[in-house]
Amino acid sequence: MILNEKSSTMFNRAAKVIPGAVNSPVRAWRAVGGTPLFISRAEAAYVFDLDGNRLLDYVGAYGPAILGHAHPQVVTAIAEQARDGFGYGAPTELEVTLAEMISQAVPAAQKVRLVSSGTEAGMTALRLARAATGRPRILKFDGCYHGHSDALLVRAGSGGMTLGIADSAGVPDAIAGLTAVARYNSLASVEQCFAAFPGEIAAVIVEPVPANMGVVPPGENFLGELSALTHRHGALLICDEVITGFRLRYGAAYESYRSADPHLLMFGKVIGGGLPIGAVAGRAELMDLLAPLGPVYQAGTLSGNPLSVRAGIETLKILRQPGIYENLESAAARLADGLRMALRQNHQLGCVNRSGSLLTMFIGENNVTDAESARRCDSKRFARIFHRLLERGIYVPPSQFEAMFVSIAHGKAEIDRTIEAADEALRATDDR
Ligand SMILES: Cc1ncc(COP(=O)(O)O)c(C=O)c1O
Numbered sequence: 001m002i003l004n005e006k007s008s009t010m011f012n013r014a015a016k017v018i019p020g021a022v023n024s025p026v027r028a029w030r031a032v033g034g035t036p037l038f039i040s041r042a043e044a045a046y047v048f049d050l051d052g053n054r055l056l057d058y059v060g061a062y063g064p065a066i067l068g069h070a071h072p073q074v075v076t077a078i079a080e081q082a083r084d085g086f087g088y089g090a091p092t093e094l095e096v097t098l099a100e101m102i103s104q105a106v107p108a109a110q111k112v113r114l115v116s117s118g119t120e121a122g123m124t125a126l127r128l129a130r131a132a133t134g135r136p137r138i139l140k141f142d143g144c145y146h147g148h149s150d151a152l153l154v155r156a157g158s159g160g161m162t163l164g165i166a167d168s169a170g171v172p173d174a175i176a177g178l179t180a181v182a183r184y185n186s187l188a189s190v191e192q193c194f195a196a197f198p199g200e201i202a203a204v205i206v207e208p209v210p211a212n213m214g215v216v217p218p219g220e221n222f223l224g225e226l227s228a229l230t231h232r233h234g235a236l237l238i239c240d241e242v243i244t245g246f247r248l249r250y251g252a253a254y255e256s257y258r259s260a261d262p263h264l265l266m267f268g269k270v271i272g273g274g275l276p277i278g279a280v281a282g283r284a285e286l287m288d289l290l291a292p293l294g295p296v297y298q299a300g301t302l303s304g305n306p307l308s309v310r311a312g313i314e315t316l317k318i319l320r321q322p323g324i325y326e327n328l329e330s331a332a333a334r335l336a337d338g339l340r341m342a343l344r345q346n347h348q349l350g351c352v353n354r355s356g357s358l359l360t361m362f363i364g365e366n367n368v369t370d371a372e373s374a375r376r377c378d379s380k381r382f383a384r385i386f387h388r389l390l391e392r393g394i395y396v397p398p399s400q401f402e403a404m405f406v407s408i409a410h411g412k413a414e415i416d417r418t419i420e421a422a423d424e425a426l427r428a429t430d431d432r
Pocket residue numbers: 062116117118119120122145146147148158207212240241242243268269277278
């Protein structure tokens with residue numbers, strides 16, 4: 001067992017004032033058991049907890065930490081900005097710069113509205129789609145997560161999937177009932193939804209590479225054909241790039257897939273360099289429906305706050321340097337190959353799905369292509385592997401249904417140590 005005395009004490013203290021001791025459910029380790037580690041600081045590829053454990057981190061703050069933690073250039077930018085104030089309730093040049101950077105990198109993002117979280121971006125994208133089409137319904141995919149707004153907490157992945165909650169309590173049936181759910185990688189299931197609600201679906205919302213049921217890359221042509229199908233039915237395509245945007249490439253992930261043509265996009269995580277942010281973006285004629293130009297209301301006290309925006313700009317400047325994504329790709333490919341080899345050498349069922357610097361080692365299932373196959377994985381066994389990895393100083397997300405996030409701070413030494421630890425962890429948990 002890893003030493004966690006101080007984290008345990010803090011957990012008990014936290015539980016008295018914070019529901020479940022955490023501010024976001026997956027942090028509670030319900031899926032793997034045990035007490036979550038309380039983190040005191042982080043640097044590059046490592047996090048340090050209250051008990052002084054130094055852990056090689058693959059949680060990566062659930063996505064933003066693509067440069068590793070506390071990158072000196074970003075730290076300096078945030079400190080400089082802090083001296084000039086944290087927010088003014090008035091527009092700044094910084095917001096214009098970040099919007100321009102996103103727009104220049106993403107052809108479909110003709111206009112950009114900054115918000116404070118991915119959840120807000122999702123809410124706004126749906127409202128825009130409904131306003132633009134005059135249609136009430138939304139189509140999402142089983143296992144995809146788009147934040148915790150009412151309409152989108154229907155068969156959500158991530159914490160919802162881990163906890164086995166298809167719908168959250170408190171979501172009125174009248175709202176949940178407007179969300180149709182299709183199977184990822186199945187165009188037939190999308191066709192069925194359109195047939196069931198002809199002329200009623202305002203938008204199809206999709207993670208181009210889902211990472212909230214674990215990583216599940218799209219099949220060949222899936223996104224292109226989904227896009228064509230959506231257009232054909234007069235609905236809008238919303239690409240949720242909150243995880244994938246500027247992580248899989250400098251820009252949006254959908255562009256890697258032939259003929260995918262979204263009307264609206266959501267961003268978050270990487271574009272704020274680790275500080276709270278979100279963005280909804282898309283075609284100018286749709287975005288101009290937003291207040292103050294149009295009738296779709298959306299607002300935010302901290303939207304486009306200068307600290308997040310400055311951190312985001314600095315992060316994107318580093319990311320657009322040559323070689324960054326190639327290095328991420330080769331580090332993550334090395335890790336994925338090593339984990340596959342570890343599974344094979346230990347004669348274990350399982351597979352490693354990877355897209356760029358996102359990957360998931362699925363335990364107990366050889367082919368994961370959608371939420372149903374993800375759910376067939378052996379979560380109990382995953383939990384044991386999680387704890388054996390932790391004992392070896394490797395900190396992966398505490399759920400089978402999350403991505404491991406590789407950063408530019410994960411060098412060859414870190415990757416090889418992870419593979420070795422995974423091999424040992426798989427052997428140590430071999431209970432056949
Ligand atoms: C794909 C995706 N969309 C939206 C969200 C919601 O973003 P936030 O947690 O910033 O509200 C997340 C969060 O993990 C996500 O992974």
